[in-house]
Amino acid sequence: MKATQNGSRGRPDFLLLILTLLLVGFGLVMVFSASSSVAKVSFDDSLYFIKRQFIFAAMGTFIMLFMMNLRYQVYRKSFMLLFIPVIIMLMIVPFSQSINGARSWFNIGTLGLQPTELAKLALILYLGALISKKDEKFRDFKKGLLPVIIIVGFICTLIMMQPDLGSCLVIASFAGIMILAGGANLKHIFVAGSVLTVLAAAAVSIWMAIDPKGWQYRIDRFTAYTDPLADPLGSGWQLLSSLQALGHGGITGTGFGESVQKLHYLKYAYNDFIFSIIGEEFGFIGSTIFLLVYLLFLWRGLIVALRCPDQYGTIVGVGIVSLFAIQAFINIGGVTKAIPMTGVTLPFISYGGSSLLVCLMCMGVLLSVSRESNKAENKSTNTASNRRTTTATKRTSSL
Numbered sequence: 001m002k003a004t005q006n007g008s009r010g011r012p013d014f015l016l017l018i019l020t021l022l023l024v025g026f027g028l029v030m031v032f033s034a035s036s037s038v039a040k041v042s043f044d045d046s047l048y049f050i051k052r053q054f055i056f057a058a059m060g061t062f063i064m065l066f067m068m069n070l071r072y073q074v075y076r077k078s079f080m081l082l083f084i085p086v087i088i089m090l091m092i093v094p095f096s097q098s099i100n101g102a103r104s105w106f107n108i109g110t111l112g113l114q115p116t117e118l119a120k121l122a123l124i125l126y127l128g129a130l131i132s133k134k135d136e137k138f139r140d141f142k143k144g145l146l147p148v149i150i151i152v153g154f155i156c157t158l159i160m161m162q163p164d165l166g167s168c169l170v171i172a173s174f175a176g177i178m179i180l181a182g183g184a185n186l187k188h189i190f191v192a193g194s195v196l197t198v199l200a201a202a203a204v205s206i207w208m209a210i211d212p213k214g215w216q217y218r219i220d221r222f223t224a225y226t227d228p229l230a231d232p233l234g235s236g237w238q239l240l241s242s243l244q245a246l247g248h249g250g251i252t253g254t255g256f257g258e259s260v261q262k263l264h265y266l267k268y269a270y271n272d273f274i275f276s277i278i279g280e281e282f283g284f285i286g287s288t289i290f291l292l293v294y295l296l297f298l299w300r301g302l303i304v305a306l307r308c309p310d311q312y313g314t315i316v317g318v319g320i321v322s323l324f325a326i327q328a329f330i331n332i333g334g335v336t337k338a339i340p341m342t343g344v345t346l347p348f349i350s351y352g353g354s355s356l357l358v359c360l361m362c363m364g365v366l367l368s369v370s371r372e373s374n375k376a377e378n379k380s381t382n383t384a385s386n387r388r389t390t391t392a393t394k395r396t397s398s399l
Contacts, residue, residue, distance in 0.1 A: 056354075063357070114352075119171070152171065272334070274346055306318075
């Protein structure tokens with residue numbers, strides 16, 4: 001209490017920190033389970049993927065702890081140090097080597113870096129600073145909402161040049177939630193959203209006419225969603241294999257490491273389809289427990305954001321939690337056939353060094369926000385306690 005009164009920072013939210021580490025640990029375990037057989041055949045090393053993922057997990061944890069101990073106001077002042085390099089990388093990456101039909105990675109030695117993942121954090125910090133700076137002016141369309149829309153649209157355009165539709169949808173979604181949290185005029189949001197939807201549809205139509213082959217696999221994904229049995233050995237194979245994995249798991253699952261679909265039936269089982277392996281090995285009960293832990297993690301993150309006494313911290317916190325929630329919904333919805341598959345990772349769980357690294361960086365910022373939230377709460381508690389003590393002393397003196 002004395003430290004808090006002297007102006008030092010509050011403690012980080014330990015429940016949120018523990019849940020983060022639990023998700024990272026579980027993700028490492030599942031990446032090993034889902035990738036070991038493929039890694040053995042492809043690289044003669046069953047630990048190939050898990051070793052790479054562990055490197056990013058270790059680096060990310062160290063960075064998270066470092067960022068957690070910085071005041072989050074630092075990110076408000078220095079976000080351009082991340083935002084400008086990310087813009088430059090997004091401009092360059094479309095000219096990089098094509099991997100699986102997309103140009104989204106830079107190779108750094110034997111590891112890969114995906115600028116789109118860094119763009120998510122950079123945009124959250126940028127929008128948080130911009131919206132909180134405008135304050136009441138944000139309700140004005142020209143001075144408030146329009147600049148934000150232009151920035152988000154510019155980032156999405158650069159990402160679509162790769163092309164990466166899934167990440168574009170994620171960014172547009174969490175940006176929309178941040179705009180709502182910032183207090184934008186709902187009428188302005190509705191009008192702007194309608195116009196942007198029409199423009200996006202027109203742009204996609206033109207792009208499809210110019211490059212029909214490049215869009216064919218996206219059309220195949222939608223076709224597989226509507227009727228996977230129409231082409232069971234082609235476009236419907238992945239979704240059918242995913243559903244077979246979930247069905248095979250049943251109520252209690254096949255047991256850890258006993259998945260059948262990961263044995264070269266379900267492609268990228270350790271990446272976009274890792275939830276299918278969770279469902280197969282741990283069944284309905286295990287999947288439900290995992291989802292409940294994930295929901296607890298999201299709920300705790302949202303509580304931390306809303307408790308922050310500063311608008312910037314609240315908006316950034318809401319943006320980070322929204323990023324995780326939207327991406328998890330799209331990933332799990334896709335592999336369970338609830339929505340069309342768009343190819344995004346499951347945060348903290350899927351294989352992907354850039355994704356895991358940025359997720360942990362985001363948590364570093366959110367945990368920094370939690371320290372200020374706890375400090376404000378402790379001050380409030382101390383003030384109330386001091387008032388009660390003073391009142392009790394006065395009563396005792398009067399007696």
